[in-house]
Structure formats: C-alpha cells, structure tokens
Amino acid sequence: MTELSSLPRTEAADRKSPSLSRRGDVLRKASVAIGCVMLFLVFSVLNSTFYQPSNLIDIMLQSSINAVIAVGMTLVIMTKGIDLSVGSIVGLSSMVAADMLSHGLLAGIGAGLLVGLVCGFLNGVLIARLKLPDFIVTLGTLSIFRGAALIYTDGQPIYGLSKEFRALFAGRLLDIPTPVLLALAVAALAYLLVRYTALGEQIIAIGGNEEAARLSGINIERVKVTVYTISGVLSGLAGFVLIARIGAAEPIGGSGFELQAIGSAVIGGASLFGGVGNPLGSLIGALTLGALQNGLTLMNVPSFWQYVASGVVVILAVFADQWTRKRG
Amino acid sequence: MLSVIPQAEDGESRPPALRMTGIAKRFAGVQALKGVDLDLRGGQVHALLGENGAGKSTLMKVMFGIVQPDEGAIALDPRGAVRIDGPRDALAMGIGLVSQELSLVPQLDVAQNIFLGRTRGLKLVPRVGFRRQARAILDDLAPHLHTDTPVAALGMADRQLVEISRTLARGGRIIAFDEPTSSLTPAEQESLFAVIRRLRAAGKAIVYISHRMNEIRAIADRVTILRDGEVVASGPIGDYSEARLNELIAGRELSREMSAEKPAPVASAPVIELRGISTARIADVSLAIGAGEIVGLSGLVGSGRSAILRACFGIDALSGGEIGIAGRRVTLGTPADAMRAGIALIPEDRRGHAIVPMMDVERNFGLGNHDRFASLGVIKGAERQRVARRYVDELHIRPASIGTEMRNLSGGNQQKVVIARWLATGARVFLFDEPTRGIDVGAKAEIYALLRRLAADGAALLVVSSELPELLLICHRIGIVSGGRLRNIVDNDAGLTEERLIALAAREDNS
Incomplete structure (x- = not known):
C-alpha cells in the first residue's frame, strides 16, 4: 500500500485532517479511563480503606450486576435506541427463576432467561416492527413487566433459593467472585460481537445512519429485535446475580437499574446519538459508578445523597459526549 | 402606502454597502478562510463561486453572524466597523441570508414568519400591525401570497419569497442567496431572478451563490472565486469565460475530462426492463435499458423521477406492472431483494441515505x-x-x-x-439519483468518467439529474418525467440541446 504521505495532499485531507478526528476519539476514550482513575485516586486519598484489595473486589462485585445490564444497554444505545425496561425485566425474570428453581437448577435458569428473552423480544418487535418510539415502548413495558412481577406472587417475595444456584451466581471461583467473572465474560463476548461480526457492524451502521443501512440492504428490523432481545436476556442474567446475592427474589428487585445501566454505557463511551459505543467501556462505566457509591459510603455520605451524585455523574457524562462530538 | 423597495442610488460613487477585509477563520486546526476581502455594493449582484469547502458558506455565515471570524473586519456603510454577534444582529443591521435550509417555522403563517423574533418576552404581538406591514411588503414582492397562509402549505419558491420579505421587513439592504434555485422549477427560477433583478434595481446589495454557470451568467454583475479559503479572482463577470471560471474554481484545466466520448452501448437484450410499473407516485412507466447504456431522466423535483428509481430498488411497493432483470421477472419487496437482483441505488442525499x-x-x-x-x-x-x-x-x-x-x-x-x-x-444495474449533487467541479469529471466506465463494462445505468448539461454529456437517451409518468424519451444525438429538452418538458407540462 502506498504511504499516505507520499501522495499529493488532497483537498479532503487538507480540509479536515483525519488525525484531528482521531484525536477527538482518543480524547473521548481516554477521558473515561482518566475520570475513573481520578475517582479512584481521590477516594484513595480521602479514605485508606478504599484501596484495600478486599474493597476493590467489593466494588467489582457490587458493579457486576449493573455491568451485565450495561453491556446490553450499550448495544441498544449504539443502534440509537434506549431500553428503560431493564430493571423491570430483572424483577420479573428473577421472580420466575426463583419460583422455577424448585424444579431444579436448569429449570430455574432456563425459565429466567426465557422470560428475559421474551420481554426483550417484545420490546424489539414493538419498536422495530410497529415503529413505535423506543422511549415510550420501554417506558410502557417498564410498568408492564413490573406489574407482571408483582402479579406473579401477589407482591410476595420468594425465599429459599437452592444452594447450587447461589454458589453459581454469588460464589467464588479461584477466589474471584463469580459475578465479576460473569460480567467480564459478557463484556468480552459483546466486544467480540461488535468488533468482528456482521451483526456488530450492522448495529453501528444502524446507529450511525439508519437510512443508509436500510438502503444498503441491511435488515433493520432483525438487527433491532436482536439487540433488544440481547438486552432482555442480559437483564435476566443480571437478575440471577441479584437474587443469588440476596438469597431471595423480590418483585420490586431491579428498580432504578435503568439509570445505572444507561449511565454506565454513556460513561463508557456509548453515544446517545447512536453508532458509537464499546461494551468494554461500559464495564469501566459500571466500575466508575460502583466506585462512586462505594467511596461515598465509606465516607459516610448518606445514601440519599448517593442518588444525587449518580445522577450528576451521568449527566456530566452525556455533556462530555456532546462536547467531544462538537470538537471532534 | 409605504414603499419597502426604495429607488436605486448610484452604486459606485458611494463606499460599498458592506466591506469585509482580511476575514480569517480556523476550525479545529483547518483554515477555512484565509484573509478574504469582499466588497458588496448596492445595486449589484455579486456571485460567489468555489468548490464545496472553498469557504463560500463560511464567509456567508460570518456575514450573517453565525460564525465569528478569528481575524478581519466588517464595515457597513454608513455605520463603519461593526461586530455581528448573531443572526439577530445581522438582521437588525439589514443583512439577510436566504439559504437552502430556510429558517421559517412551517406551523406559523406568512405574516408571523416575516415578523418572527420581533417581539420579546411577554409583550403582546401586534398582530394587526404586523399583518398590515406584511401585506405592504408582499404587495411589492409577491402579491399572490396571503399573509395568513401557514408556511407549511407553501412551495419552496414561495417560502423563499417569505424569507426575502422577512429581510426586507427589517430594512434589509444586503441579501445573500445560497444556492436558491436547487429545488425550483424553471418557471420559479425565472420569477426568482425577476425578484432579484428588482431588488438590485432598488439598490440592494445581493450575494449569489450557485454551482450553475448559466445562472451566474444570467444574473451576476461581479464575481469572486474562492479556492481553499482564499480569493483567487474577483472582477466583473464579463471578464471571465465559462471555461476560465471553471478552471479558476477547480484550480486546473477540465475541458478534456469533461468532454470525453460516450462509449457505444452494446446491442443486447435489456438488462433491466420496466413493464408498465406503477406505485403511489408513478403511473405506467415502461423502459428497457441494455448493457452499456446510460439513460437519463429529466423532470422537476417531485415529478416522479426519483420515485421511478425507488420503485426499481424495492423501496416503494409496486401497485402494478412488473420489473424484469436479464429477462427474468423479479419481485422487489425491500432494498435487500433489489441488491440480490444485482441492482444498486446511489441516492441523492449521500449524507442522509448512503453513508x-x-x-x-x-x-x-x-x-x-x-x-x-x-x-x-x-x-x-x-x-x-x-x-x-x-x-x-x-x-x-x-x-x-x-x-x-x-x-x-x-x-x-x-x-x-x-x-x-x-x-x-x-451489481449490473446502477440507479443514480443526482450523481454529482454537492460535488466539486473537478470531482464531477471523475464521477462522469466512472459512469462511462461502468457502462463500458456492460452495466445498465439509469441517471436522474436536474442538470441538463450533465444528462446531455453522459446519456445515450433522455426521458422526460412529469406528473409521475415517463412522457417522452429521446435519443441524445448531436441535435439535442438544453433548449430543446426544456421545450419538450414544457410541452409535456402543458399537455
């Protein structure tokens, strides 16, 4: 291949040098990591417990549920969509899973994942096939799925989950909490999906320019339904961790998870304008939010204030997204 | 009756109505404008030429206060040096911009749009007064427009008139037109030119940006050519031949690339055949294109030209007729089907639909x-x-x-x-919708060469274009589309000229 520099400079290159936009990209990616590292440094200075290995593992453990959901959310956001129903899917699928666990481990897991799949598929069909606005559809299903979870046991929690189930989703493997391993695996798989598969490219294309994607022969409906279904299944999976850690399933489990997941995705570099995002970034995003909560707790900041802090950080992340976009 | 278009004053004896000197602007490391000087005089139409990215639009944005220059000064007669902080400032100083994306609110009516932004806060809007003033301006400029018609109900040409009226309502003396004719019919273009000539006669300073040389010829008094953010030439339009203008714009000679021979079509069975196809927007269109053949479609925006391409690409559903590819009937339900059938669509709106x-x-x-x-x-x-x-x-x-x-x-x-x-x-069938829309003169020649090569390799090409010279340059046959029908199709031989095509189109319109 010819060296770029040996060619006469073209108008395009003169007008807007590619390296500039790349610098914008780097800035964008680095800002996430820098922000996360700075947060860790600040808390480490303020509180000596914070940087103890056991606490760092705690942070990872606490972030893992959110991380799993955030990976699915990242894929959705990359198509320029949004899924507000993830928290309710967590609640509903974990209730069903807890109930079905009485028929065996696989029955519980299978039923829980199936519920997540069906919920996500329903979102996808309503959005992609009936062309309803994603925000409204998932706001509606947020309420529907939560209602279904409450109806399922008439609002009663389910206690007594099997030992194997708890060992699987809240145990340790080689001294590492299994939820952390689960989150890492999910994020890695999603990264490979985005980076190396046709589906991944189609997700980026749809988010980047849906009309162009359609006119180049991409099946928009199928890709969108797939993405919402993935989000549903991952929410179901996150629900397993939630109930395994608590030891019981509550119909209101997972409330408010949507903000955490959206926040993690955006902090991790996903752009609400579509076409940009990185599942590994959302992992860092989840860690950032987790560290924030953990650090504030260690500093005895009342939990009410932690809500405020999370919200502020999420809005800052969106602001940073817009800002780097304009400069880039 | 108040006259909103006062009588002309002598243009040359006064200082320029607006003088920009040494305007420079950098965007994220790219020098968009490098010390540009521009004098605009009352009673003159000043054409601004240049490739996309040459800096024309940036210069206009500076003049309209959308972009702040890094260096340079703007002086208005008789106020002297001014700082234009935004469109609001510009309008108040009598500077107006009629751009491709008009800044009208479709839901509001004509009078409301003309006086948009003239009231603030909780002050009552003096509707009756505004309506009366709007009427006075429209009587002069566009008597056929009603003050209470919602702008959404107006066509592009009328919307431009509203935009111009808005500028005049602010006592506008300097009006810039950024590619105003790109979506107008020939008749509408003519009446826009008439309006511009009247504004000129009334002593307004006009800036006119267009890629169409014949328009520049018809309307401009002076011309300034920008290339890479610099003025490369400026003077009376009469001093420059068309070839010279093109060279100045592109920075190199183009005549040879532009006039290459069309490859002869291969006599063959049709690669694509439309047999009486109809959709919601077109009716009974029949057309067969052979290997190596380039067929052009001429017609107004909205005449159904692009709808024919959409039907061929499976975007608009057929309500009648059938499409054959290489002799076999195909059903095209989606673009993916069309793609599998070997059909390609290169849409007009590249940014929005293709990339x-x-x-x-x-x-x-x-x-x-x-x-x-x-x-x-x-x-x-x-x-x-x-x-x-x-x-x-x-x-x-x-x-x-x-x-x-x-x-x-x-x-x-x-x-x-x-x-x-x-x-x-x-793909064996290429559907091009305005293949060189928004493409620089130099790159145009390359795209034409590419189209010819596709044909030479045996593809069938169907090209929609608003630019008649383009169709005459590349097509073997040219079809005229109006009212959703393919009215007429003529061989592009030596005898075919722009004038004849326009005459043919007009005849079809009247029939």
Whole structure:
C-alpha cells in the first residue's frame, strides 16, 4: 500500500485532517479511563480503606450486576435506541427463576432467561416492527413487566433459593467472585460481537445512519429485535446475580437499574446519538459508578445523597459526549 | 402606502454597502478562510463561486453572524466597523441570508414568519400591525401570497419569497442567496431572478451563490472565486469565460475530462426492463435499458423521477406492472431483494441515505455486503481490506486509506466509496439519483468518467439529474418525467440541446 504521505495532499485531507478526528476519539476514550482513575485516586486519598484489595473486589462485585445490564444497554444505545425496561425485566425474570428453581437448577435458569428473552423480544418487535418510539415502548413495558412481577406472587417475595444456584451466581471461583467473572465474560463476548461480526457492524451502521443501512440492504428490523432481545436476556442474567446475592427474589428487585445501566454505557463511551459505543467501556462505566457509591459510603455520605451524585455523574457524562462530538 | 423597495442610488460613487477585509477563520486546526476581502455594493449582484469547502458558506455565515471570524473586519456603510454577534444582529443591521435550509417555522403563517423574533418576552404581538406591514411588503414582492397562509402549505419558491420579505421587513439592504434555485422549477427560477433583478434595481446589495454557470451568467454583475479559503479572482463577470471560471474554481484545466466520448452501448437484450410499473407516485412507466447504456431522466423535483428509481430498488411497493432483470421477472419487496437482483441505488442525499459518517471507509464499503465479507456472521477482515484497498486504488479515492472515517472525505470521494460498494456486490444495474449533487467541479469529471466506465463494462445505468448539461454529456437517451409518468424519451444525438429538452418538458407540462 502506498504511504499516505507520499501522495499529493488532497483537498479532503487538507480540509479536515483525519488525525484531528482521531484525536477527538482518543480524547473521548481516554477521558473515561482518566475520570475513573481520578475517582479512584481521590477516594484513595480521602479514605485508606478504599484501596484495600478486599474493597476493590467489593466494588467489582457490587458493579457486576449493573455491568451485565450495561453491556446490553450499550448495544441498544449504539443502534440509537434506549431500553428503560431493564430493571423491570430483572424483577420479573428473577421472580420466575426463583419460583422455577424448585424444579431444579436448569429449570430455574432456563425459565429466567426465557422470560428475559421474551420481554426483550417484545420490546424489539414493538419498536422495530410497529415503529413505535423506543422511549415510550420501554417506558410502557417498564410498568408492564413490573406489574407482571408483582402479579406473579401477589407482591410476595420468594425465599429459599437452592444452594447450587447461589454458589453459581454469588460464589467464588479461584477466589474471584463469580459475578465479576460473569460480567467480564459478557463484556468480552459483546466486544467480540461488535468488533468482528456482521451483526456488530450492522448495529453501528444502524446507529450511525439508519437510512443508509436500510438502503444498503441491511435488515433493520432483525438487527433491532436482536439487540433488544440481547438486552432482555442480559437483564435476566443480571437478575440471577441479584437474587443469588440476596438469597431471595423480590418483585420490586431491579428498580432504578435503568439509570445505572444507561449511565454506565454513556460513561463508557456509548453515544446517545447512536453508532458509537464499546461494551468494554461500559464495564469501566459500571466500575466508575460502583466506585462512586462505594467511596461515598465509606465516607459516610448518606445514601440519599448517593442518588444525587449518580445522577450528576451521568449527566456530566452525556455533556462530555456532546462536547467531544462538537470538537471532534 | 409605504414603499419597502426604495429607488436605486448610484452604486459606485458611494463606499460599498458592506466591506469585509482580511476575514480569517480556523476550525479545529483547518483554515477555512484565509484573509478574504469582499466588497458588496448596492445595486449589484455579486456571485460567489468555489468548490464545496472553498469557504463560500463560511464567509456567508460570518456575514450573517453565525460564525465569528478569528481575524478581519466588517464595515457597513454608513455605520463603519461593526461586530455581528448573531443572526439577530445581522438582521437588525439589514443583512439577510436566504439559504437552502430556510429558517421559517412551517406551523406559523406568512405574516408571523416575516415578523418572527420581533417581539420579546411577554409583550403582546401586534398582530394587526404586523399583518398590515406584511401585506405592504408582499404587495411589492409577491402579491399572490396571503399573509395568513401557514408556511407549511407553501412551495419552496414561495417560502423563499417569505424569507426575502422577512429581510426586507427589517430594512434589509444586503441579501445573500445560497444556492436558491436547487429545488425550483424553471418557471420559479425565472420569477426568482425577476425578484432579484428588482431588488438590485432598488439598490440592494445581493450575494449569489450557485454551482450553475448559466445562472451566474444570467444574473451576476461581479464575481469572486474562492479556492481553499482564499480569493483567487474577483472582477466583473464579463471578464471571465465559462471555461476560465471553471478552471479558476477547480484550480486546473477540465475541458478534456469533461468532454470525453460516450462509449457505444452494446446491442443486447435489456438488462433491466420496466413493464408498465406503477406505485403511489408513478403511473405506467415502461423502459428497457441494455448493457452499456446510460439513460437519463429529466423532470422537476417531485415529478416522479426519483420515485421511478425507488420503485426499481424495492423501496416503494409496486401497485402494478412488473420489473424484469436479464429477462427474468423479479419481485422487489425491500432494498435487500433489489441488491440480490444485482441492482444498486446511489441516492441523492449521500449524507442522509448512503453513508455512515462515523464509520471508516472500509466498513462503509462493506456495508450491507456481509454475504460476501462474512462467514457465519464473522467478518473476514483481511479479505475485505484487500478488496477495499483495490477499489480505493482503482477509483482514486483520496485519502488513499481505508481507515479514514467517511465524514473526513470530500463529497466526490464519498460518492466513489458508495459506487465501489455496489461494484463489489456485482451489481449490473446502477440507479443514480443526482450523481454529482454537492460535488466539486473537478470531482464531477471523475464521477462522469466512472459512469462511462461502468457502462463500458456492460452495466445498465439509469441517471436522474436536474442538470441538463450533465444528462446531455453522459446519456445515450433522455426521458422526460412529469406528473409521475415517463412522457417522452429521446435519443441524445448531436441535435439535442438544453433548449430543446426544456421545450419538450414544457410541452409535456402543458399537455
């Protein structure tokens, strides 16, 4: 291949040098990591417990549920969509899973994942096939799925989950909490999906320019339904961790998870304008939010204030997204 | 009766109505304007020429206060040096901009739009007064417009008149037109020119931006040519021949590239055949295109030209008739079907419909071609890179790197990537909608060469264009579309001229 520099400079290159936009990209990616590292440094200075290995593992453990959901959310956001129903899917699928666990481990897991799949598929069909606005559809299903979870046991929690189930989703493997391993695996798989598969490219294309994607022969409906279904299944999976850690399933489990997941995705570099995002970034995003909560707790900041802090950080992340976009 | 268009004053004896000196502007490291001087005089139409990205629009944005210059000064007669902080300032100083994206609110009526932004806060809107003043302006400029018609109900031409009226209502003395005719019919263009001539006669200073040389010829008094953010020439329009203007714009000689011979079509069975197809927008269109043949479609925007292409690409559903490819009937329910049938669409709105700006050249090239470049859903990266590099080389796509993000390419190079995408799918039928819209003069010649090569390789091409010279240059046959029907199709032989095509189109319109 010819060296770029040996060619006469073209108008395009003169007008807007590619390296500039790349610098914008780097800035964008680095800002996430820098922000996360700075947060860790600040808390480490303020509180000596914070940087103890056991606490760092705690942070990872606490972030893992959110991380799993955030990976699915990242894929959705990359198509320029949004899924507000993830928290309710967590609640509903974990209730069903807890109930079905009485028929065996696989029955519980299978039923829980199936519920997540069906919920996500329903979102996808309503959005992609009936062309309803994603925000409204998932706001509606947020309420529907939560209602279904409450109806399922008439609002009663389910206690007594099997030992194997708890060992699987809240145990340790080689001294590492299994939820952390689960989150890492999910994020890695999603990264490979985005980076190396046709589906991944189609997700980026749809988010980047849906009309162009359609006119180049991409099946928009199928890709969108797939993405919402993935989000549903991952929410179901996150629900397993939630109930395994608590030891019981509550119909209101997972409330408010949507903000955490959206926040993690955006902090991790996903752009609400579509076409940009990185599942590994959302992992860092989840860690950032987790560290924030953990650090504030260690500093005895009342939990009410932690809500405020999370919200502020999420809005800052969106602001940073817009800002780097304009400069880039 | 108050006269909003006062009598002309002598243009040359006074200082210029607006003088820009040494305007420089940098965007994120790119020098968009480098010390540009521009004098605008009352009673003159000043044409601003240049390729896309040459700085014309940036200069107009500076004049209208949308962009603040890094250096340079703007002086208004008789106020002297001014600082224009935004469109609001510009309008108050009598500077107006009629751009392609009009800044009208469709839901409001004509009078409301003319006086939009003239009241503030909780002050009552003096509706009756506004309506009366609007009427006075419209009586002078566009008597056929009613003050209470919602702008949404108006066509493009009338919307422009509203935009002009808004400028006049602010006592506008300087009015810039940025490619105003791109979506007007010939008759509407003529009446717009009449309006511009009247504004000129009334002593207004007019800036006129267009890519169409015949328009510049018809309307401009002076011309300034920008290239890479600098003024390369400026003077009375009479001093420059068309060839000279094109050279100045492109920075090189183009005559040879522009006038290459059309390849002779191969006598063959039709590659694509439309048999009486109808959709919601077109009726009973029949057309057969053979291998190596380029057929043009002429007609007004909205006449159904593009709808014919959409029907051929499976976007608009057929309500009647059938489409045959290489003698076999095909059913095209989606663009994906059309793609499988070997049909390619290169849409008019490249940014909106053809490319994903944030993705790199390689991925834009491979977009939708995952049948070829992926196995079991996993991308075959090495193979796709190899093929993409080959096309970048062959089509002279610049910069010659498949990793560049699409948005950093010029319009002409983006267009080449889109064409390469379809070449790689093995398409035999190419549907082009305004193939050189928004593409620089220099790159245009390359796109024409590419179209000819596609034909020479045996593809069938159907080209929609508003630019008659373009159709005359590249097509073997030209069809005239109006009211959703293909009215007439003529051979593009030596006897065919722009005038005859316009006459043919007019005849069809009246029949």
